[in-house]
Amino acid sequence: MRKILLGIACLVGLSTMAQNREIEFKVRPWKTQLAAAKKENKLIFFDAYTTWCGPCKVMARDVFTRDKIADLFNDKFVNVKYDMEKGEGIALKDKYEVSAYPTYLFINGDGEVVHKIVGSMTANEFINEANKALNPESTMYGLAKNFEASGHSEASAIAYLDAIKKAYESEKMSVVSKIYFDALEKSTLLDEHNWKLALKYLNNPSSKAFAYLYNNMSKLKKTYKVSEVNNYFQQVFVSSVSRIKRSYNKKSGVKEAKENSKAIRKLLKEGNDYSKVLLAKLDLIEFSAKNQWDKFGVKLDAMCNDVEFSNKSYVLIEAANDIATANQEKQYENALRCADLIEKNTPGLFTQIQLAELRKRVLIRQGKKAEAEAMSQKEKKLRKEAMDKRAMSPPMYRD
Structure with a gap:
């Protein structure tokens, strides 16, 4: 033994x-x-x-x-x-x-x-x-060349889009998916094969293929899971609005951002459960991009005072942080009012952390050092609580 x-x-x-x-x-x-x-x-x-x-x-x-x-x-x-x-x-x-x-x-x-x-x-x-x-042929660069050389064949498109997806390059996926899906016969887009590919890759609201699918949502729901169809369109719209904001912030891909914004407004003009908040967010994004902070403030006030405007907290917090990031002194009190309004609704731990960080950022800019330090300590305490509970906490702003 x-x-x-x-x-x-x-x-x-x-x-x-x-x-x-x-x-x-x-x-x-x-x-x-x-x-x-x-x-x-x-x-x-x-x-x-x-x-x-x-x-x-x-x-x-x-x-x-x-x-x-x-x-x-x-x-x-x-x-x-x-x-x-x-x-x-x-x-x-x-x-x-x-x-x-x-x-x-x-x-x-x-x-x-x-x-x-x-x-x-x-x-x-x-x-x-x-x-x-x-292997040069299997890199992102090589797959892009093959996509063009093959005349945008399905095999080359899927290989390229797979690589783009793994790289989290949503802007690039938006461009490539539009090229591929817009070249398909419209009548084939509702087929199971192409629908499954669209679910995985098509994320461009200005694509003709995407508009066709959206306008035929009732047919899709008769054939496929209703939740799958609804989740797909909502996810594309939400991610596209975020992508539009990144483009304006980076001052890169602005032409496509404008095309996507126009397409979203057209597709969502009849309204649905999430259209109001997304269209409001688009307004705020475009006001800040044009440096129209007075209009930004008026829009923010209107959202805060609209009692029928549901699911708006994340947009208000993001907009208030945009005010702080852009150092818009005239709008600081507006940002703090947003925080006070959200606090009244007994937010969860994640949102509490966001509010503490938001207030800290604004107070720093107002020169209120003692109050900012107190809010900083509150934020740290809340983040530690989230860590102890193994709960998700929001990323920190880099000031």
């Missing part, structure tokens, strides 16, 4: 020793990383993480430490990692438009992203994505 136990112990020891390598990350300035990649003729593997990102920690602990992962990445890539909230990471986050964590970028020596993936995954999935990055 003792020999058997010793044998088992040895096997366990060997198994543990077999997994003793990990990805080796180079710590040096970004310019030096690029120069090294160019000199070694390798791609950079860029781990974009934050200290609070749980999936980032899981990947670092359970995937980066696998021998087969370490051997591949240490041999084929220049491996780097940056905290997106510290040092050079802050500028690199903006440069490469990192908005979710973990994000993994594969970048050439010229600083160009050739492949991108977002989120945690298994070791085998991670290796599969790394091999795609090493």
Whole structure:
């Protein structure tokens, strides 16, 4: 028995020793990383993480430490990692438009992203994505070329859209899905095959295909699950409004943003359960983009005073934070009134954190240091409570 136990112990020891390598990350300035990649003729593997990102920690602990992962990445890539909230990471986050964590970028020596993936995954999935990055034909760039060269065939479209989806590139998906679906015969869009593809990829409200599907919603509901149909259209409209706001903020893709805004207003003119709040949010987005803060304030006041306006809290909080971000001094009291109104409705912990942060941001700008510090402490206490309860908490604004 003792020999058997010793044998088992040895096997366990060997198994543990077999997994003793990990990805080796180079710590040096970004310019030096690029120069090294160019000199070694390798791609950079860029781990974009934050200290609070749980999936980032899981990947670092359970995937980066696998021998087969370490051997591949240490041999084929220049491996780097940056905290997106510290040092050079802050500028690199903006440069490469990192908005979710973990994000993994594969970048050439010229600083160009050739492949991108977002989120945690298994070791085998991670290796599969790394091999795609090493094969020019299976990178995002290569798939884009194939999509064009094939005349936008279904196979090339699905391969490209899959890669875009994994990269969380919703703006790019909007453009590519519109090209592909608008070229299909309208009569085929209601077929199960194309409907399933639309559910997965078509996220552009200015697409003729999307308008056709929306205007034939009653037919879709007779054939497919009503909840599936309703959720799809609501999700596209909600995500599109958010995308419009990002475009205006970045001053990029503004033409498409205007097209989408016009299409949303046209499609939602008859109204539904969520149209009122989305159209109001569009008004606020466009007022701020045009620097029409007086009109912004009037709209915000009207929303606050409209007792029949339901499900508006998240829009009011976002709009009030926009006032703080844009340093619109005349509208600070308006922002605080929004917070007071929402507080009267006994909000949950998530919203309480948002309100504390909002008040803190406005009070700082008003120069009320003591009150701002008190609100900051309240926010910290609420975030700790959420952490202790393992409840979701809102992301922090970076001031």
